[in-house]
Amino acid sequence: MHVYKKPSGLWAYKIDIGKNPRTGKRQQKEKGGFKRAKDARIAGEEALRLYRNKGFARPEAVTFGDFAQEWLKSYATTAKVSSVRIRKHQLGHLNRYFEKIPVQKIYKKQYQDALLSLAKTLAPNTISGIHATAKMIFRRAIEYELIYSDPTEFATVPRPKRKIVDPDENVPAYLEKSQLLDFLETAKEKGIMPDYPLFTLLAYTGLRIGEALALTWEDIDFKQHVVKVSKTLYNPTNNAEKYELLPPKTETSVRIVTMPGHLEKVLAEFNFQSSKFRLEYKEMWYYPKDSKLGFVFTAPAHPGHPLTQRLVQTRIDRIQRLMNTPVSLHIHPHIFRHTHASLLAEAGVDLVQIMKRLGHADDTITRQIYLHITKTLATETAEKFDELLNKA
Incomplete structure (x- = not known):
């Protein structure tokens, strides 16, 4: 530190604050206006201490x-x-x-x-x-040089001992094929727009609800027959006009999901209906940034704004009450994801492809569903073999 007298008669201090990381040149901080050399020295020492402690006056x-x-x-x-x-x-x-x-x-x-x-x-x-x-x-x-040893270094996260996995233990809830068809048919006949297109998309693609609600019509590629997943809707307050579009949960969540023919037909019809609403509302229709076509699933009371998860759950509860055959399970948006995984497993799709379609790097829940379904299929296979050999 250097304390010196300026031509004005007042005192100043100058301290070194390291090197410029880009140029490598020495950097200094200077301040004047002190009536006494002692005052400049005290202020300079305090400034130097604050710099060394990265803003903390008393690091201890x-x-x-x-x-x-x-x-x-x-x-x-x-x-x-x-x-x-x-x-x-x-x-x-x-x-x-x-x-x-x-x-x-x-x-x-x-x-x-x-x-x-x-x-x-x-x-x-x-x-x-x-x-x-x-x-x-x-x-x-x-x-910040507040500590010189990291207490987290070499620390280990306690993990329970591995045990034999029972395919029937703690299997996540999913809908049977008949239950899903009943739900979708009820949504089609008695639902409120956009119930049927939304729940068909969830069931036929396995998208997370946040991914589905973040979709814009640009993400639905009818020429390539795919849905492009690149964002998720974040809306903890369930206010349709106060939302954020964020990157998906993980890197593997960014994906392109092939549309089955039935889903593509449902979405094409829904797109035609939606375009009428957009034309009717004209400038009153809300469009998110970087989208000229708007959100796929919009809130009825907020034209163009995305549906909220709370409203989605309300719609699910309503449809469940109207189903032809009562379902004891609590149906929620994520159950369609589990159901999609179970139906893919039943169709003979291998676990790697299922996880890729769902956007998972690794997932215990999907694995549990897969093991449970494949065990059931293996039992049916054994019974068919037994019947074939012993029907005489």
């Missing part, structure tokens, strides 16, 4: 909770809203153990003990997410 007093909150603010500037919400939730678990503890006072054993404690009530995948968040926070603390 920075608690995990305070630092994590600052990290979350920075993270939120580049991450998806849904990702920020997840990280915030994971941070809540970490704060139960470390919120009031200075960052420098959190040690490896402390952190590992916290993971072991979390394992008593949370699933391994949930703990892995919490662990990933903690690693990001402590690595940022190292960058």
Whole structure:
């Protein structure tokens, strides 16, 4: 640090603040206007301390909770809203153990003990997410030179011992073929637009509800007979006019799904009907950014805006009450995804192709459904063989 007197008679300080990362040249910060050299020196020392501590006046007093909150603010500037919400939730678990503890006072054993404690009530995948968040926070603390050792390094996420998988154990709910046909027929005869096209699309493609509601007519390619999945609708408030279009859940979720002939026919008819509404409403019809044709499934009370998941569930509940044969299962949007997987397995499609169509890199639920269906088919095959050999 250099303290000097300016021609005006006032004092100033000059401090080094490292090198410019692009040019490699030395950088300095200068400030004047002090009446005494002592005042300039005190101010310069404080400025230098703040620079070295990256904005924290007393790094030894920075608690995990305070630092994590600052990290979350920075993270939120580049991450998806849904990702920020997840990280915030994971941070809540970490704060139960470390919120009031200075960052420098959190040690490896402390952190590992916290993971072991979390394992008593949370699933391994949930703990892995919490662990990933903690690693990001402590690595940022190292960058800021608040700590020199990462307590998350070498920590392990507790996992239960592997057990023999029973194909019939905890099989996710799905509709039988007859139940699905009954639901779709009821939607066609007694539903409110766009019930039938929407539920037909969910059943025939296995799309997630957020992916389906984010579709614009540009995503429906009638020439190539495909649906292009490249985004998902995020709308936690269920306000049709306050939504976000975000990238899908994972990289494998970005995909092109072939349309069966029946679905293509249903969507073509629906597109013709929708175009009439768009022409009728003219400039009152809402169009999302980068779309000239608009959303496929729109909210009746908000012309052109996307349907909300709450309204979708309300429509499902209504159709379920009107079905010819009562179904004891609670039908929800995701059950069509499970049902699609079960029908593909029953049709003899292998697991890899099913997961590719659904946009999964790996998925326990799909695997459970597949194992259950293929076990049932294997039993039927054995019975047919027995009948063939012993019918005499």
